[in-house]
Amino acid sequence: MSSLGPLRPSPLVEQATNHLREQITEGHWPVGTRIPGETTLARTLGVGRSTVREAVRTLATLGLLQSRQGAGVFVIADRVTEDWPTRLRRAAVTDVYEVRMLIEVQAARLAARRRTDEDLIALDAALAARRAAGAGGDAEFVDADIALHRAVVAAAHNPVLTDLFGEFAPALRQGLIDLVELFGLRREDPDHGDATHDALVRAVVAGDAESAGRAAQAELESTLARLRAA
């Protein structure tokens, strides 16, 4: 009778949620249609009504269902938009890094044109912090490196761009730490890449878009090449 059977290893709500989600993703309940009522679902799933309600609410929060009092529950989407953190986690590091490079090269050009006095202070501070982090551990150093790049992107003064970089940063962190350790980049050169980063910052400070773009490209491309080799 009950479609879920006598097995109860995981919470019932979760089972019910998955069951309903399958009906949607597999097309049994196309977008726009009304799904059976609470009482009916409770009977067919072999669970209580409150359990069904919580499952429906979960899928409503995920954007698959929408319940309208008095009318019923309707399917409004058949798949959840996977969020970027998980998408980036699944993607290849080189692909992520390549996109990061695309973004940042152009961001550096914009930053050179738009940087304010506050940006200059922040850039100098970030550069100094990166240099200082040369004395610390690899994770600390990578964090300081990312912070510097974040300062460059911030100087472009485009909130969408800033958000986008913020999305990529955590995905890059671990890959960069691994890279530094694998190649032992900092063994004889604790603040590895200091000269290129200095050039980048100086180009942005000088307002030279072309140089800034080239500096960013050169710096990122060398790292990308190492990532590809690893």
Place this chain on the structure above:
Amino acid sequence: MSSLGPLRPSPLVEQATNHLREQITEGHWPVGTRIPGETTLARTLGVGRSTVREAVRTLATLGLLQSRQGAGVFVIADRVTEDWPTRLRRAAVTDVYEVRMLIEVQAARLAARRRTDEDLIALDAALAARRAAGAGGDAEFVDADIALHRAVVAAAHNPVLTDLFGEFAPALRQGLIDLVELFGLRREDPDHGDATHDALVRAVVAGDAESAGRAAQAELESTLARLRAA
């Protein structure tokens, strides 16, 4: 007594959800702490226990709470990672378009280096489709235009990049349709921009990264200038 008072304009669960979310985001319940029990919350909020449960489940789905049977409900995050569709919807069209330009200029360069024979066929088809859409409505034309740009990005063969463009496309669509109508771009020139798009495609086909980048930049910058003027 009841913190929610006698007002009942919106569903109680929603009110309870917002109330709990505020407690979290405003720091009254720091990450890691246990929140009061369902029965206690029901009493303080002046609602039933099932209402509290659905509110908690909503926040759990959003990743703010985690409930463990027998132990309690715990705060595991103090802010939800806003998804890109809503973020882009809230952002200024010009900012979104600018980032799109950054991405696509570099994508065009990559595409020129990596395009396969299949890409060439798809590019030609998309270009022809855009030309054909000149006879249709504005929405149809914009869709064909976006499809062509999507084909260019796809030729770069970076899945992260393709996904990223897919994220931006819907946010751009309406803005572009409005732009076309506002400026009446197609009144005397139904397939507006055909020459520049043709140049872009030919550069990608020829494998000329520099020309492709310049063509994309020129095309997108002119549109961006119009958006800024609007």
Place this chain on the structure above:
DNA sequence: ACAGAACAAGTCCTCAGACAACCTGACAGG
């Protein structure tokens, strides 16, 4: 015959109570 009001069925929304499953900390005994 048509337009609008009144009705009825179905649905979600909320509550209250009960019991089961489970976790945690205290406590006694080794």
Place this chain on the structure above:
DNA sequence: CCTGTCAGGTTGTCTGAGGACTTGTTCTGT
């Protein structure tokens, strides 16, 4: 100190009830 037991509290689930709302139908007046 370590360990097993136990009691209290918490979440998980079910059920029954009534309220609120939507929708389609029926009825009424013109």
